[in-house]
Amino acid sequence: MPGTEIARKQHALGGAAGLAVLALALAYRFFPGLLHVEPQVPPQVATTSPVQRAPTPNWVAVRAPPAATTAPPPDTAPRDAAGTSLEDAVRMGPPAPTTKLIAALLKRARAAEQQGNVFEPKDGNAIALYRQVLAEDPANDEAADGLDRIAGALRDWTLAAIDRADEATAQRNLAAFGEIPHEDAELKALRERVATLHKIMPLLTHAATLLKSGNATAPPEDNALVAYRKVLELDPENRLADAGLAQIERTYLDHALGAAAQDDFAGADAALAQAATIRPGSRELLETRARIDGIRRQRAESVLAQARSALDAGNADLAEQLARRAQTVSPDLNGLDDFATRLRNARLYASFKPGQVIRDRYLDIAGEAPSIVVVPTGEFVMGSPADEVGHADSEEPQRRVRIDAGFALGRTEVTVGEFGEFVRAEKYATDAEKLGTSATYDEASGRIADRRGISWRDDYRGERAAPTLPVVHVSWNDAHAYLQWLSQHTGKHYRLPSEAEFEYAVRAGSAARYPWGDGNPEKALGNFTGEGDRSPSKRSWSQAFPHYSDGFWGPAPVRSFPANAFGLFDVDGNVSEWTEDCWHDNYVRAPRDSNAWVNPGCERHVVRGGSWGSDPLQVRSAFRIAAPAETRSARVGFRVARDL
Numbered sequence: 001m002p003g004t005e006i007a008r009k010q011h012a013l014g015g016a017a018g019l020a021v022l023a024l025a026l027a028y029r030f031f032p033g034l035l036h037v038e039p040q041v042p043p044q045v046a047t048t049s050p051v052q053r054a055p056t057p058n059w060v061a062v063r064a065p066p067a068a069t070t071a072p073p074p075d076t077a078p079r080d081a082a083g084t085s086l087e088d089a090v091r092m093g094p095p096a097p098t099t100k101l102i103a104a105l106l107k108r109a110r111a112a113e114q115q116g117n118v119f120e121p122k123d124g125n126a127i128a129l130y131r132q133v134l135a136e137d138p139a140n141d142e143a144a145d146g147l148d149r150i151a152g153a154l155r156d157w158t159l160a161a162i163d164r165a166d167e168a169t170a171q172r173n174l175a176a177f178g179e180i181p182h183e184d185a186e187l188k189a190l191r192e193r194v195a196t197l198h199k200i201m202p203l204l205t206h207a208a209t210l211l212k213s214g215n216a217t218a219p220p221e222d223n224a225l226v227a228y229r230k231v232l233e234l235d236p237e238n239r240l241a242d243a244g245l246a247q248i249e250r251t252y253l254d255h256a257l258g259a260a261a262q263d264d265f266a267g268a269d270a271a272l273a274q275a276a277t278i279r280p281g282s283r284e285l286l287e288t289r290a291r292i293d294g295i296r297r298q299r300a301e302s303v304l305a306q307a308r309s310a311l312d313a314g315n316a317d318l319a320e321q322l323a324r325r326a327q328t329v330s331p332d333l334n335g336l337d338d339f340a341t342r343l344r345n346a347r348l349y350a351s352f353k354p355g356q357v358i359r360d361r362y363l364d365i366a367g368e369a370p371s372i373v374v375v376p377t378g379e380f381v382m383g384s385p386a387d388e389v390g391h392a393d394s395e396e397p398q399r400r401v402r403i404d405a406g407f408a409l410g411r412t413e414v415t416v417g418e419f420g421e422f423v424r425a426e427k428y429a430t431d432a433e434k435l436g437t438s439a440t441y442d443e444a445s446g447r448i449a450d451r452r453g454i455s456w457r458d459d460y461r462g463e464r465a466a467p468t469l470p471v472v473h474v475s476w477n478d479a480h481a482y483l484q485w486l487s488q489h490t491g492k493h494y495r496l497p498s499e500a501e502f503e504y505a506v507r508a509g510s511a512a513r514y515p516w517g518d519g520n521p522e523k524a525l526g527n528f529t530g531e532g533d534r535s536p537s538k539r540s541w542s543q544a545f546p547h548y549s550d551g552f553w554g555p556a557p558v559r560s561f562p563a564n565a566f567g568l569f570d571v572d573g574n575v576s577e578w579t580e581d582c583w584h585d586n587y588v589r590a591p592r593d594s595n596a597w598v599n600p601g602c603e604r605h606v607v608r609g610g611s612w613g614s615d616p617l618q619v620r621s622a623f624r625i626a627a628p629a630e631t632r633s634a635r636v637g638f639r640v641a642r643d644l
Helices: 004-013 019-030 086-092 100-114 126-136 141-163 167-179 184-212 224-234 239-261 265-278 283-312 316-329 336-349 416-426 431-435 476-490 499-507
Strands: 372-375 378-382 399-403 407-410 437-442 447-452 576-582 604-608 624-628 641-643
Touching (some): 100 126, 100 141, 126 141, 141 167, 167 184, 184 239, 224 239, 239 265, 283 336, 316 336, 372 499, 378 499, 407 499, 416 476, 431 437, 431 476
Antiparallel strands (some): 378 399, 437 447
C-alpha cells in the first residue's frame, strides 16, 4: 500500500531538530504527569484477517465470512512505550495530539466496523469514517490499522465469492478493495481472478445443468465432464469445477463399490479405471481403491480356504478351479504360490513332496514296507552318445525322456531281512531254490559260477547273509512275487522301476558318463571295483577304477555310502538291479515317458546299474544288459518302486 508508515514517521520527525524538542519529547514520553497529559496507549492489535491488526469484528453486512488467509501478516506488533529506548524516543518524537473530532470519528468508525457496516451507509460506513480520520490526521495509526484490516477482509471475501461463483459480490468487494490502501500486485491478481470468473460463469452454469439432467459423460462433445474441464483450463483452482468432477467421479466410485460387493471385480476394476480418468490420484479414488482391495483380498482368501479344503478332501480338480478363481480375484494374494506347489504335489506326488521319505505300514499284518523316497519329476537325455568310452549300440539312439508322473523309489536295494519277511509269511520258494542253483563267487578261482544249494539267505560267496545286505540270488520272477505281496498288504501299488525311471534315478540330474562326472571317482562314492580293493585271499580286480578303494569285496550293507541328490543309496554299484522293461536291442520306437517298455511274453528283461564286481565301463549311467526272467546271481538284486 502507499507509504503511510513513512509519512507518519516524517511527520513525527518534522520540526523536531533541536534540544528543546528533544527535552520536551523525553519529558512527555517518560514523565507525562508533568504536563498533565495522559499518554495515549496504542490499541491491542490482533486479527483474523490476512493482515494482523485490531480484533476483527463480526461483520454481518456481507453475505459470507472471510476465507482463511494464506498471506503472511506484516509486522504490526504493539509498541510498548515503557520499553522505549532514548534513541527510539528521539526518532518517534511526541505523539500527535488527538482532537475531539478525531476521537469522535474513530469511535464511530470502530462501532461501524464492529457492526459490519463496511460499505453502508454511504457516509457512516467504516471505510468512509477511517478515511475522514486520515484526512484530518494522516499519521493516525488506528485509522490506518482499521483500513488494513478491512483491506485484508475484502481480499479474502473477494476470493471466497470467486470460489462460490458469486460474481456480483466479487465485483463489489474488488471495487472497495481498490479504493483503500492496498498492494498493487494483490489488486492485479484479484482483478484477473474476477475477470476469469466472468468468462467461466456460463460454462459453470452449463455444466451444472448437464450434470443435473444426467449428461455427466455423454454425449461425447457436450457433457458435464467436458464443461468442467474447460473451466479448469481457464481457472485451474476453481473449486466448483473440482466439486463437479468429484460428483462425477463419485458415480463411478459407487458403481465400483457395488460391483465389488457382488464379487464382480472385473466390473469394479473397469469403474475404477473410469474414475481414474476424471480426477487422477484423488484422495477419494485412492480410498475407494484401497477399500475394494480389502474386499478383494477378503473374498480371495475365503475362496482359497475353500480350495484348501477341497484339496484336503482329495478333490484336486475342484481345488484347482477354486484356486484359479482366487487368483482372478486377487492375483497377488499371499499363499497362492504355496498352494500352487501343494496342488502340483498333489497331482504329481499325491500330496507328498519331492524328497519326502515314506514307509507304508501293512494293513493286516505286523510290519512295514521298505523305506521309499519321492522322486521329483523332470526330464533327461537317456542313453549315451557314440563317442562315449564304453558306448554300446543298445544305448542309442539318445532321446529326451520326460518323467511326468510322480513316483517313489526304494531308498536302498531290498535287503535280506526285508525279503525274508515275505518268504516266511508266504512260505515262498525262490527260483534258486526250485531250480537248485545260483551264480556265486568262488574265492579259490576268482570266478562267478553256478553252485547248488544256494538261496536268497546266502551272500555272494554262498554263506549265510547278514539281514542288512542287499538280497541276491533272486530272479525277476521272485522280485515280482515280493512286490505283489507288498501291494496286497499295504493297499499301494508296488512294482519294479521302469528302465527310464532307473536311469533317471542313477543320473539324478547328471548328464555325464558316470553319476559323479566323466572321470574316475576321487573318493568312496559307492561299492565299485577299485584298484585298492582286496578279496579275503588278497585278490585284486583286473579291470578297476585306478586309485580307488571302497573297502568291500562283495556287496556292502545298504547305506554304507552317501545317498545321491534324490536321496537314494547305491543306485549305481553294490548290486545290479532288475527293471520292469523287456529287453530291446536299441531305443528305436522306445517310449519318451517314464512308462516301462514291455511286450507280452518277453523272456528277457533289462538289468541296470553296476555292481560290486562290474567292470568300470559297466558302471556308466547308460549301461544296460539283458537277462532271462529266471536269472539268479550274486551280483543282481532289486529295489521297489511305488506309484503315488
